[in-house]
Amino acid sequence: xxxxxxxxxxxxxxxxxxxxxxxxxxxxxxxxxxxxxxxxxxxxxxxxxxxxxxxxxxxxxxxxxxxxxxxxxxxxxxxxxxxxxxxxxxxxxxxxxxxxxxxxxxxxxxxxxxxxxxxxxxxxxxxxxxxxxxxxxxxxxxxxxxxxxxxxxx
Amino acid sequence: xxxxxxxxxxxxxxxxxxxxxxxxxxxxxxxxxxxxxxxxxxxxxxxxxxxxxxxxxxxxxxxxxxxxxxxxxxxxxxxxxxxxxxxxxxxxxxxxxxxxxxxxxxxxxxxxxxxxxxxxxxxxxxxxxxxxxxxxxxxxxxxxxxxxxxxxxxxxxxxxxxxxxxxxxxxxxxxxxxxxxxxxxxxxxxxxxxxxxxxxxxxxxxxxxxxxxxxxxxxxxxxxxxxxxxxxxxxxxxxxxxxxxxxxxxxxxxxxxxxxxxxxxxxxxxxxxxxxxxxxxxxxxxxxxxxxxxxxxxxxxxxxxxxxxxxxxxxxxxxxxxxxxxxxxxxxxxxxxxxxxxxxxxxxxxxxxxxxxxxxxxxxxxxxxxxxxxxxxxxxxxxxxxxxxxxxxxxxxxxxxxxxxxxxxxxxxxxxxxxxxxxxxxxxxxxxxxxxxxxxxxxxxxxxxxxxxxxxxxxxxxxxxxxxxxxxxxxxxxxxxxxxxxxxxxxxxxxxxxxxxxxxxxxxxxxxxxxxxxxxxxxxxxxxxxxxxxxxxxxxxxxxxxxxxxxxxxxxxxxxxxxxxxxxxxxxxxxxxxxxxxxxxxxxxxxxxxxxxxxxxxxxxxxxxxxxxxxxxxxxxxxxxxxxxxxxxxxxxxxxxxxxxxxxxxxxxxxxxxxx
Numbered sequence: 108x109x110x111x112x113x114x115x116x117x118x119x120x121x122x123x124x125x126x127x128x129x130x131x132x133x134x135x136x137x138x139x140x141x142x143x144x145x146x147x148x149x150x151x152x153x154x155x156x157x158x159x160x161x162x163x164x165x166x167x168x169x170x171x172x173x174x175x176x177x178x179x180x181x182x183x184x185x186x187x188x189x190x191x192x193x194x195x196x197x198x199x200x201x202x203x204x205x206x207x208x209x210x211x212x213x214x215x216x217x218x219x220x221x222x223x224x225x226x227x228x229x230x231x232x233x234x235x236x237x238x239x240x241x242x243x244x245x246x247x248x249x250x251x252x253x254x255x256x257x258x259x260x261x
Numbered sequence: 262x263x264x265x266x267x268x269x270x271x272x273x274x275x276x277x278x279x280x281x282x283x284x285x286x287x288x289x290x291x292x293x294x295x296x297x298x299x300x301x302x303x304x305x306x307x308x309x310x311x312x313x314x315x316x317x318x319x320x321x322x323x324x325x326x327x328x329x330x331x332x333x334x335x336x337x338x339x340x341x342x343x344x345x346x347x348x349x350x351x352x353x354x355x356x357x358x359x360x361x362x363x364x365x366x367x368x369x370x371x372x373x374x375x376x377x378x379x380x381x382x383x384x385x386x387x388x389x390x391x392x393x394x395x396x397x398x399x400x401x402x403x404x405x406x407x408x409x410x411x412x413x414x415x416x417x418x419x420x421x422x423x424x425x426x427x428x429x430x431x432x433x434x435x436x437x438x439x440x441x442x443x444x445x446x447x448x449x450x451x452x453x454x455x456x457x458x459x460x461x462x463x464x465x466x467x468x469x470x471x472x473x474x475x476x477x478x479x480x481x482x483x484x485x486x487x488x489x490x491x492x493x494x495x496x497x498x499x500x501x502x503x504x505x506x507x508x509x510x511x512x513x514x515x516x517x518x519x520x521x522x523x524x525x526x527x528x529x530x531x532x533x534x535x536x537x538x539x540x541x542x543x544x545x546x547x548x549x550x551x552x553x554x555x556x557x558x559x560x561x562x563x564x565x566x567x568x569x570x571x572x573x574x575x576x577x578x579x580x581x582x583x584x585x586x587x588x589x590x591x592x593x594x595x596x597x598x599x600x601x602x603x604x605x606x607x608x609x610x611x612x613x614x615x616x617x618x619x620x621x622x623x624x625x626x627x628x629x630x631x632x633x634x635x636x637x638x639x640x641x642x643x644x645x646x647x648x649x650x651x652x653x654x655x656x657x658x659x660x661x662x663x664x665x666x667x668x669x670x671x672x673x674x675x676x677x678x679x680x681x682x683x684x685x686x687x688x689x690x691x692x693x694x695x696x697x698x699x700x701x702x703x704x705x706x707x708x709x710x711x712x713x714x715x716x717x718x719x720x721x722x723x724x725x726x727x728x729x730x731x732x733x734x735x736x737x738x739x740x741x742x743x744x745x746x747x748x749x750x751x752x753x754x755x756x757x758x759x760x761x762x763x764x765x766x767x768x769x770x771x772x773x774x775x776x777x778x779x780x781x782x783x784x785x786x787x788x789x790x791x792x793x794x795x796x797x798x799x800x801x802x803x804x805x806x807x808x809x810x811x812x813x814x815x816x817x818x819x820x821x822x823x824x825x826x827x828x829x830x831x832x833x834x835x836x837x838x839x840x841x842x843x844x845x846x847x848x849x850x851x852x853x854x855x856x857x858x859x860x861x862x863x864x865x866x867x868x869x870x871x872x873x874x875x876x877x878x879x880x881x882x883x884x885x886x887x888x889x890x891x892x893x894x895x896x897x898x899x900x901x902x903x904x905x906x907x908x909x910x911x912x913x914x915x916x917x918x919x920x921x
Binding site: 110113116117120121124125127128131132134135136138139140141142143144161173175176177195196197198199200201211 | 495496602603604605613614617618621622624625628629632633642643644645646647649650653654657658782783784834842843844845860862863865871873
């Protein structure tokens with residue numbers, strides 16, 4: 108093979124591999140991504156039953172009820188709308204009422220969200236309210252974040 | 262005082278970095294040996310001052326000096342000493358300081374070990390390395406200073422995030438950072454080659470050991486992180502395609518590609534421009550990883566930082582270094598003389614193929630990681646790209662790499678004989694078919710792909726073995742001669758074989774775990790038992806146990822198999838009063854390479870406990886494989902040829918340098 112042919116064969120194989128990669132990515136982006144919705148989005152979109160998605164919000168206070176065989180029901184709210192969620196299994200350690208949560212699953216026919224995965228939002232800077240108040244007094248508190256590394260001496 | 266000393270030392274390190282980034286570069290430009298010689302000592306001094314800063318911070322943590330904000334936020338006086346120390350890098354500011362510490366360590370290492378480097382190349386490399394240090398020193402001092410004080414110091418700290426109080430955290434980030442930041446050396450060498458406008462085999466011989474070193478640590482770091490997630494998070498997963506994991510996996514893929522292409526550059530003086538591009542790419546991906554993790558653009562398990570100013574600062578660093586090096590590449594790369602020729606069927610060809618697929622696989626991970634961020638930034642739509650995406654893209658692209666792996670080392674340089682190699686791999690094919698048949702015969706109605714993947718794993722393992730058998734000549738020569746030849750093989754040959762073998766081991770572990778793991782989720786009361794994969798676990802009851810800064814609620818289980826006592830498992834819920842949080846402490850029982858995995862969930866009145874139990878067949882092979890792979894890398898690194906570098910050509914050029 109001449110130099111030119113060799114280079115061409117290299118470029119051609121690179122193009123083929125790249126094309127395969129692009130095709131795979133486009134195909135997977137169509138089929139295997141999951142949209143994230145808040146309860147308000149979910150209701151506004153009139154999501155179809157069985158369509159897989161993630162639902163995120165706060166676990167509404169006083170709505171967690173446990174049934175037999177690890178069944179759990181709770182409501183996810185964003186303050187405006189509320190969606191009831193049904194889940195069977197172990198809840199994550201950080202799951203608690205009033206805290207952020209993301210459930211993955213789909214709506215069933217009855218308007219309830221049937222989750223197969225529940226993720227509690229993992230907030231490293233979670234802190235007790237008293238400490239937060241104390242920090243606010245000191246001026247080290249920023250509303251955007253819990254860990255106020257930027258406070259600085261005044 | 263300690264915090265102020267640290268702060269001051271970091272400012273001095275910044276000043277030194279600034280000198281090192283400019284003076285030697287100017288010296289290299291004007292051929293001034295005195296100015297170029299500034300690089301070495303400043304690199305060492307810079308490392309000394311960053312170390313001083315780092316150990317000042319460690320000392321603040323050990324003393325529980327809560328007048329330092331960073332210590333107050335991430336430590337607690339009752340915490341065990343080991344977690345006081347590891348807490349230093351369990352937060353944003355401290356981990357950036359560790360980042361810079363490792364960066365300056367690598368600079369000092371190049372200064373120390375680079376005696377036989379051409380003086381101009383060395384000066385330029387150290388300058389570029391120091392330019393990175395300037396950017397990150399400034400980042401720490403301006404946006405993430407760990408040495409700031411509180412006016413009215415509190416009596417007690419807020420403690421480290423409980424999930425990070427684990428031996429895994431003690432080693433995972435430093436390993437990963439050595440890997441991430443170690444790639445900066447390859448980057449600096451690449452940029453220096455572009456500035457000088459030339460690159461040769463000696464360059465590759467210099468870059469390869471550094472890349473290999475970084476790659477070994479990256480491999481260990483990723484594996485450690487994976488095992489940590491596996492036993493910490495309590496749902497038995499070991500890889501989540503989480504953006505933070507991808508952030509470390511992408512540089513690993515690029516570094517793997519670079520290791521292979523640098524081999525071609527070293528042996529055959531080809532793939533020059535491509536190797537430079539890969540070196541730039543590998544470190545760029547490390548920077549992108551740093552950006553993803555440190556800027557807070559992600560909300561994921563690992564995201565610590567939440568300050569937009571930091572995000573914009575890192576983004577600026579990213580644009581400056583990636584953009585700058587790519588512009589330099591576009592401008593200078595055409596100057597580099599084109600390299601040697603090779604036929605598509607040859608060792609070089611196989612390595613090019615490896616590079617092509619690795620980089621495309623890396624690109625799909627990149628798209629999957631960044632697409633959700635881009636989409637959210639542009640349309641506000643939030644999506645999650647999870648395992649299904651990566652299985653559908655990364656998987657198919659990695660399979661050809663695995664098939665090609667046994668062929669590569671058996672092909673000759675320049676012009677190879679594919680048929681001959683296939684014949685020599687006959688036993689590997691046989692092993693693959695045998696494994697496939699075995700799996701088909703025991704599996705009933707499972708996924709069809711699993712037996713093929715298992716076959717592939719055996720093909721890769723056997724292929725690595727054949728590479729050694731062939732090189733030593735076990736089938737051609739008398740056994741004693743072959744044995745002597747095997748002993749005399751360069752360590753890099755053994756290293757390659759081990760690393761390739763490990764790939765098969767990892768694949769085997771992954772396939773067994775994903776295809777045949779069994780899960781049971783149940784609610785148990787004391788006295789009840791649960792069965793899985795032939796094991797019976799009896800729930801004996803709950804008890805509490807006090808720790809240094811936590812309290813455990815322990816569930817006691819007795820494990821039996823066919824009536825015979827095997828052991829006990831004690832999963833727990835660990836609550837930390839200082840943070841009012843609970844973390845899961847799962848229990849593992851190892852049987853050969855397989856594990857029983859037990860975690861507890863909510864406890865209802867009457868000690869009725871939610872239990873999640875897994876049987877994970879051969880799961881340990883995943884991490885064992887990674888260890889073998891890293892060991893292979895280390896063996897290769899200890900090869901005399903690599904350790905010595907390229908003394909002859911380097912010295913000649915060093916002598917000639919003043920005449921340039």
